[in-house]
Amino acid sequence: MGDNPALVEAAQAGSVIPVYILDDVNAAEWAMGGASRWWLHHSLSALNQSLQGRLLLLKGDALTLLPALARQVNASQVVWNRCYEPWRVQRDKQLKEILQQQGTPARSFNGSLLWEPWQVLKEDQTPYKVFTPYFRRGCIKAAAPALPLPVPSRLDCMDIEAMSAMNLLPLTGEAGINALDLLPHIAWDGGLQQRWQIGEQAAKQRLARFLDNGIRGYKEGRNFPARENVSGLSPHLHFGEISPRQIWHEALSAGLSGGFENDLDCFQSELGWREFSYALLYHNPSLPRRAIQSRFEHFPWLKRPPALRAWQGGETGIPLVDAGMRELWQTGYMHNRVRMVVGSFLVKNLLTHWHDGEDWFWDCLVDADLASNSASWQWIAGCGADAAPYFRVFNAVTQSEKFDEEGEYLRRYLPELAKLPNKYIHAPFLAPDHVLRAAGVSLDSNYPRPVVDLKLSREQALAAFKSLTPGLDS
DNA sequence: TGAAATGTTGGGGCG
């Protein structure tokens, strides 16, 4: 309800019908994944409560549903906050035309970005391709992010009885949310339930907690998956429970000084990466499926379903990779450092197409976001704009020793390894037999041997990369 | 927001 420009506009204009449309029709290939749907259910539920049960839910093609609703209630206007997925940009453009043709004014607003993608351009009016100048020059030099808007002081929602009279009752409130059928039919959501509080209030509390504790030491601490130094705001941001403008300005006024300026700067630049991803997607609608560096379209990816399944299931035999993949499966989330490690492992050590990783994350992450997901997979695969060079191959064991030295994160998600001493927990396959036995670990039964040799597979990746002809686009 | 190979430097042991 806070910093919601479309709602502010609607509330000023008169009585409001708040609507959410689950549009799997136009979303097609990028319909929401399972974890996202789970989050959405609870998020809508929280929103509906804030609206005293007056949220209207629809499911289907927004291009027919919304104009029909507007006619039915004789709406004086339709307003919404913009989304930037290519299918939504296209759909909403059509939607505006249809509404205007039938005489219903329609307008969209910016409720989810600090800077509009079309407003941050280089001198020559083309989009940035490198993050640092994009953010340091393009964004910071542009207008400062707007202050967040307050919750409308008066919100006159059309009431249940009125909707009932129009035959909309079964689609309102909790019944309407349930009718969207967003929750899993088999109960795999226990871990998610445990991990997350959902909704606008929860988002605010998480931000407050982060600014109280986590942000001090963020720049360094954010690299260590067992520490509490990340904000965990990504799913709240994705579902619009909190806006980047709220986060930006709250962080600015958190009174960080005396050496913590770097932490603030680093946190803001992470919001910058989110903006950069949206700009990349906006200017490259094929980002989710086509490598920005086109030579990677000819990369000799391997198809090896068993290795992919081992990666998905957290059964690769490389503890940090497995811990990350199990965190993802259990909680719908993965620490950013670990996302890089499992991504590098899939794409480089297993030579698997980044699309496979992208698809799995899309289905499992509660913060799955087309812009961030696509841009980040291209980044780690080395085929994107301003991406990590392909030859930058993470060694998952080295990363583990460096960023989870005490094995705290590993033990959290790999209880079968908990009794291994720190020296061997990062690479059980290197442990002497008696150490394994003493820790109750058996590489033949309760924890797998590595699906690939890290050293050898790294060399194969580099060789495969060398076979590509140098790109002209980069 | 790499890792590994290779190169350089400098201290200490030793003849």
Place this chain on the structure above:
DNA sequence: ACGCCCCAACATTTC
């Protein structure tokens, strides 16, 4: 005192 070797620590280069 000196040269030589070894090797750790650090720096640079390469993938």
